[in-house]
Amino acid sequence: MRVNIDEEACVGAGQCVLAAAEVFDQRDEDGVVVLLQAEPPAELGEAVREAAVLCPAMAIHVED
Amino acid sequence: MTETASAPATAAFPDTRPPGCPFDPAAEYRELRESAPVSRVSCPVGVDAWLVTRYEDVRSVLADPRLNSRAASPSNHVNTEADLDAPANPGSILHHDGPEHSRLRRLLTPEFTVKRIQAMRPYIAELVDQHLDAMLEGTEADLYHDFGLPIPSLVICELLGVPYADREMFQAASGVLLKVDITQEQRLAASGQIQGYMAQLVMAKLANPTDEDLLGRLIQRANASGTPLTVEELVTLGISLLIAGHETTANMIALSAAALLQHPDRLAELRADPSIAPAAVEEMLRYLSVVQFGVFRRVVEDLPVGNVVFKEGEFVIAALSSGNRQESVFDRPDEIDFSRNASAHLTFGYGAHQCLGQQLARVELQEVFARLYTRIPTLRLGIPFEKIEFKHDALVYGVRSLPVTWDTQA
Numbered sequence: 001m002r003v004n005i006d007e008e009a010c011v012g013a014g015q016c017v018l019a020a021a022e023v024f025d026q027r028d029e030d031g032v033v034v035l036l037q038a039e040p041p042a043e044l045g046e047a048v049r050e051a052a053v054l055c056p057a058m059a060i061h062v063e064d
Numbered sequence: 065m066t067e068t069a070s071a072p073a074t075a076a077f078p079d080t081r082p083p084g085c086p087f088d089p090a091a092e093y094r095e096l097r098e099s100a101p102v103s104r105v106s107c108p109v110g111v112d113a114w115l116v117t118r119y120e121d122v123r124s125v126l127a128d129p130r131l132n133s134r135a136a137s138p139s140n141h142v143n144t145e146a147d148l149d150a151p152a153n154p155g156s157i158l159h160h161d162g163p164e165h166s167r168l169r170r171l172l173t174p175e176f177t178v179k180r181i182q183a184m185r186p187y188i189a190e191l192v193d194q195h196l197d198a199m200l201e202g203t204e205a206d207l208y209h210d211f212g213l214p215i216p217s218l219v220i221c222e223l224l225g226v227p228y229a230d231r232e233m234f235q236a237a238s239g240v241l242l243k244v245d246i247t248q249e250q251r252l253a254a255s256g257q258i259q260g261y262m263a264q265l266v267m268a269k270l271a272n273p274t275d276e277d278l279l280g281r282l283i284q285r286a287n288a289s290g291t292p293l294t295v296e297e298l299v300t301l302g303i304s305l306l307i308a309g310h311e312t313t314a315n316m317i318a319l320s321a322a323a324l325l326q327h328p329d330r331l332a333e334l335r336a337d338p339s340i341a342p343a344a345v346e347e348m349l350r351y352l353s354v355v356q357f358g359v360f361r362r363v364v365e366d367l368p369v370g371n372v373v374f375k376e377g378e379f380v381i382a383a384l385s386s387g388n389r390q391e392s393v394f395d396r397p398d399e400i401d402f403s404r405n406a407s408a409h410l411t412f413g414y415g416a417h418q419c420l421g422q423q424l425a426r427v428e429l430q431e432v433f434a435r436l437y438t439r440i441p442t443l444r445l446g447i448p449f450e451k452i453e454f455k456h457d458a459l460v461y462g463v464r465s466l467p468v469t470w471d472t473q474a
């Protein structure tokens with residue numbers, strides 16, 4: 001699994017951090033998403049997919 | 065242009081809840097989702113609009129840059145006196161789109177990150193406990209005025225740097241501004257009052273912006289960005305945060321208590337295991353959909369939705385409460401079920417305007433859900449359920465008051 005994020009689109013809602021804190025964080029200065037692991041292990045797959053679904057800005061893209 | 069104009073509406077915007085079911089949205093939505101998921105309705109404000117009722121369509125229109133928010137204030141379609149062509153005030157984050165919206169939102173997002181809000185949790189928990197301690201000195205209270213309203217009001221005042229002692233003025237003014245059918249005079253009077261108040265506060269913060277509160281930090285952050293916020297922008301931002309920060313959560317606290325007291329099995333689950341509070345909060349947000357009239361948008365560029373095309377200049381209503389009750393997304397949607405994953409609900413909206421303060425609302429509600437029902441295990445309504453007055457005429461749904469009682473604690 002590979003995760004891509006679109007920082008420009010991000011609106012800092014924080015939904016990704018709630019869904020998968022091991023993979024996503026937010027920058028202190030502007031709240032924009034920070035990708036902690038671009039290739040998260042399989043056991044985090046479900047949480048990462050949920051983060052992508054919840055993101056209101058559709059800024060998270062997941063490739064298998 | 066005229067040959068492609070959309071047909072006039074044949075139905076009125078559904079704004080009436082079914083009798084006897086104060087927690088259910090208008091009954092029309094169920095049928096519309098099945099038979100006419102994109103339909104034409106006439107709105108109280110005097111224009112026809114597309115009404116979008118299915119979950120997927122609500123999400124896709126709210127995320128579509130071909131719709132704009134300038135006339136959105138937040139449910140202008142149900143306000144008979146709203147001016148849909150009014151320009152967006154500078155600093156009004158609800159009414160700007162694109163780069164201007166991004167600029168304002170990016171200045172505020174650091175204040176509402178998951179990390180920042182989690183750091184406020186102990187303070188919020190203590191605040192909830194203090195109010196419960198005070199309530200427990202007696203055996204009855206009004207769960208809206210004595211508990212639901214003060215907690216988020218104190219939190220937003222503390223965060224913004226607004227003296228809580230001034231709450232009566234802004235609570236009264238925001239109560240007026242969030243009513244459906246206010247006259248222009250009432251709107252101007254209430255907004256003039258709150259603007260005068262916020263302007264004074266902003267001037268004081270501008271003279272001495274400190275790190276101690278959101279307004280001070282916002283001024284510093286904007287200065288550092290090279291594009292300082294004007295007084296007018298700061299006043300508008302401050303008012304938006306102050307109103308959004310207390311009304312919505314206050315109504316959720318009291319309205320969910322009214323609903324849960326009618327569902328003793330769910331309440332028993334929460335009392336038995338307060339650690340389920342986060343899931344319970346998401347489910348109640350979904351079930352109650354307090355932004356009861358949905359989100360209003362205007363089309364700026366033609367776009368196809370379903371088998372129709374929304375034309376430039378037309379209006380669209382995204383029915384949040386309808387999407388939240390869609391069976392193919394939430395199994396048995398009219399039931400409260402804490403075991404479901406309800407976190408993809410539409411209650412905070414969707415797209416670039418999704419609620420900025422949602423993580424703060426979550427933590428406030430979670431601390432209330434985890435504490436209120438365990439610390440007062442015998443909590444019950446102090447009046448018959450039928451006597452509860454619901455806010456059918458407010459943009460944010462709730463109860464006008466909620467008298468409750470309990471047995472003296474041993």
